[in-house]
Amino acid sequence: MDFSLTKSHELAQRLFREFSINEVKPIAQEVDEEERFPVETVEKMGRYGIMGIPFPKEYGGQGADILTYAMAVEELSKVCGTTGVIVSAHTSLCSAPIFEFGNAQQKEKYLPKLNSGEHVGAFGLTEPNAGTDAGAQQTVAEKKDDHYLLNGTKIFITNAGVADIFIIMALTDKKAGTRGISAFILEKGMPGFTIGKHELKMGIRGSSTCELIFENVKVPLENLLGQEGRGFGIAMKTLDGGRIGIAAQALGIAQGAIDEAVHYVKDRRQFGKPISSFQNTQFQLADMQTKVEAARLLVYKAAFLKENKLPYSVEAAQAKLFASEVAMEVTTKAVQLFGGYGYTREYPVERMMRDAKITEIYEGTSEVQKMVISASMLK
Amino acid sequence: MKIIVCIKQVPDTTEVRIDQKTGTLMREGIPSIINPDDKSGIEAALVLKEKYKAHVTLLSMGPEQAELALVEGLAMGADRAILLSDRAFAGSDTWATSLALAYAIKKIDYDLILCGRQAIDGDTAQVGPQIAEHLNLPQVSYVTDIVKEENSFKVKKVFEDFSQSIRVKTPCMITVLKEINEPRYMTVGRIFDAYNEGQVERWTINDIDMDPALTGLKASPTKVKKVETKGAKTAGKVFEVDAREGARLIVEKLKEKFVI
Numbered sequence: 001m002d003f004s005l006t007k008s009h010e011l012a013q014r015l016f017r018e019f020s021i022n023e024v025k026p027i028a029q030e031v032d033e034e035e036r037f038p039v040e041t042v043e044k045m046g047r048y049g050i051m052g053i054p055f056p057k058e059y060g061g062q063g064a065d066i067l068t069y070a071m072a073v074e075e076l077s078k079v080c081g082t083t084g085v086i087v088s089a090h091t092s093l094c095s096a097p098i099f100e101f102g103n104a105q106q107k108e109k110y111l112p113k114l115n116s117g118e119h120v121g122a123f124g125l126t127e128p129n130a131g132t133d134a135g136a137q138q139t140v141a142e143k144k145d146d147h148y149l150l151n152g153t154k155i156f157i158t159n160a161g162v163a164d165i166f167i168i169m170a171l172t173d174k175k176a177g178t179r180g181i182s183a184f185i186l187e188k189g190m191p192g193f194t195i196g197k198h199e200l201k202m203g204i205r206g207s208s209t210c211e212l213i214f215e216n217v218k219v220p221l222e223n224l225l226g227q228e229g230r231g232f233g234i235a236m237k238t239l240d241g242g243r244i245g246i247a248a249q250a251l252g253i254a255q256g257a258i259d260e261a262v263h264y265v266k267d268r269r270q271f272g273k274p275i276s277s278f279q280n281t282q283f284q285l286a287d288m289q290t291k292v293e294a295a296r297l298l299v300y301k302a303a304f305l306k307e308n309k310l311p312y313s314v315e316a317a318q319a320k321l322f323a324s325e326v327a328m329e330v331t332t333k334a335v336q337l338f339g340g341y342g343y344t345r346e347y348p349v350e351r352m353m354r355d356a357k358i359t360e361i362y363e364g365t366s367e368v369q370k371m372v373i374s375a376s377m378l379k
Numbered sequence: 380m381k382i383i384v385c386i387k388q389v390p391d392t393t394e395v396r397i398d399q400k401t402g403t404l405m406r407e408g409i410p411s412i413i414n415p416d417d418k419s420g421i422e423a424a425l426v427l428k429e430k431y432k433a434h435v436t437l438l439s440m441g442p443e444q445a446e447l448a449l450v451e452g453l454a455m456g457a458d459r460a461i462l463l464s465d466r467a468f469a470g471s472d473t474w475a476t477s478l479a480l481a482y483a484i485k486k487i488d489y490d491l492i493l494c495g496r497q498a499i500d501g502d503t504a505q506v507g508p509q510i511a512e513h514l515n516l517p518q519v520s521y522v523t524d525i526v527k528e529e530n531s532f533k534v535k536k537v538f539e540d541f542s543q544s545i546r547v548k549t550p551c552m553i554t555v556l557k558e559i560n561e562p563r564y565m566t567v568g569r570i571f572d573a574y575n576e577g578q579v580e581r582w583t584i585n586d587i588d589m590d591p592a593l594t595g596l597k598a599s600p601t602k603v604k605k606v607e608t609k610g611a612k613t614a615g616k617v618f619e620v621d622a623r624e625g626a627r628l629i630v631e632k633l634k635e636k637f638v639i
Contacts, residue, residue, distance in 0.1 A: 008574045011451065012571075015570065049569075050567065
């Protein structure tokens with residue numbers, strides 16, 4: 001058992017840190033306040049390989065591993081939760097299913113541009129009446145001679161407003177339940193495919209979360225991802241991987257809040273001394289960092305398992321459950337350490353607290369993670 | 380076109396603190412970085428590479444851990460990296476270092492040698508120009524712009540309040556200022572390639588056909604007599620007073636110090 005990072009991982013981590021501090025941190029507050037998707041950051045991330053980390057070079061990827069990808073999301077999220085989820089949804093929810101379930105033509109067609117960041121990816125499973133109950137899909141893909149005719153609506157889709165490529169779940173057999181669900185690759189601009197309402201959110205406000213509307217969209221037969229009727233399984237496996245990304249995002253947000261708090265308590269003076277000299281501050285920080293370190297081990301372990309093709313869905317669920325709850329707790333405590341200043345938008349901890357909340361909700365709520373974990377215990 | 384960039388690994392002095400008791404640098408836990416001017420040298424070479432398909436070789440003399448600086452340069456986009464490392468070089472001053480680098484450079488094909496102006500730890504700005512002298516090459520230092528011509532470069536050399544436009548024939552040596560460019564980041568995939576493929580070549584004194592008597596501490600004409608730090612300044616006092624009272628206070632303090 002070896003807990004040390006390789007030299008490559010250490011240097012990659014330094015790259016992500018330098019990039020996050022120089023390119024992402026300076027605009028994080030503006031991206032939040034103006035609810036602006038940071039296109040310029042995506043373009044830069046593409047240039048340095050951050051949009052295609054865990055995929056082979058033959059598809060334009062970086063040939064690195066899942067851990068490196070998780071560390072990238074972690075470092076970005078330390079300074080900007082929005083940027084973290086842009087990379088996570090793009091990589092885990094769009095490029096990964098094409099890489100894992102796509103055929104050779106689909107991989108060659110879509111992965112190089114996704115991996116270079118020229119294209120942004122998104123994933124559509126959630127519907128107004130199919131949230132945690134994801135099997136209750138109402139979007140329909142009717143098979144015609146040379147295409148599927150897609151009709152329906154998806155909501156809360158991350159990256160939707162800027163994405164070029166979408167992985168979409170739809171019913172190809174209404175009577176077969178979850179076995180009637182199939183996965184499709186859709187492209188922006190297909191006739192009948194429009195982007196609906198842009199959601200106004202509590203946190204990760206720069207990420208583009210929108211509704212997708214399909215009105216008689218003709219999807220070519222070759223855009224079926226995997227086999228017909230296997231879409232639900234593809235969606236669930238995709239979300240297993242996605243949870244590593246969101247857990248890494250939660251981990252980063254939490255660590256980012258601690259880093260801000262450590263800096264602040266050394267500066268802030270009350271009763272004639274820095275508040276870091278009070279034992280309450282010290283004990284709070286100790287608890288916060290210990291929990292974040294525990295979350296980090298869970299996230300890195302899940303990444304290790306996936307990389308080594310070992311079963312990892314329970315570990316990914318544990319990592320996401322724990323990291324997201326730690327993120328909520330730690331960011332809340334960070335705001336408390338800042339006192340009144342923490343509640344103002346002059347300091348980033350209030351943004352981090354707002355950003356943390358979503359990690360307990362999307363890509364499976366904490367309750368869904370508990371269902372996954374307990375199901376493996378009680379089977 | 381073939382370019383050699385000489386780089387040095389240095390402690391990140393922006394993070395170095397001084398031990399108030401001993402007056403020495405507290406180096407422990409301080410990250411090592413590519414010397415900033417040298418990093419701009421790498422970037423300048425990579426810009427030429429993109430424009431003219433140049434081949435870029437990085438050369439560094441230093442201990443084993445300097446591998447990291449070379450890997451970083453490879454991950455930015457350089458094609459080849461050589462670490463010149465041997466006990467025989469230990470204690471070399473700028474003369475002995477530049478001579479060893481010149482011996483190494485004789486083993487490599489090149490049209491242009493790029494160096495950073497100076498290192499943030501020694502601040503001598505000597506190694507680049509000395510390499511050029513050892514190799515009997517034309518040189519231009521303090522450069523902020525490089526334009527390739529047929530068999531020459533047109534460069535901009537800056538001084539404090541004026542600049543010169545100079546044409547220099549190849550092969551030549553140019554030292555660049557940090558201001559010449561904004562170095563790019565590494566790319567993720569190149570980091571893994573650089574380590575996985577063991578891309579950094581190791582050269583010892585035997586690989587450069589150099590007499591050990593010519594380098595190292597004994598061959599270094601610079602003799603360090605004493606190292607001392609300037610006394611650390613204590614925090615100043617802040618007076619919040621009006622202009623008249625301020626003037627009075629300043630006069631009083633200057634008299635106290637016998638300045639007036």
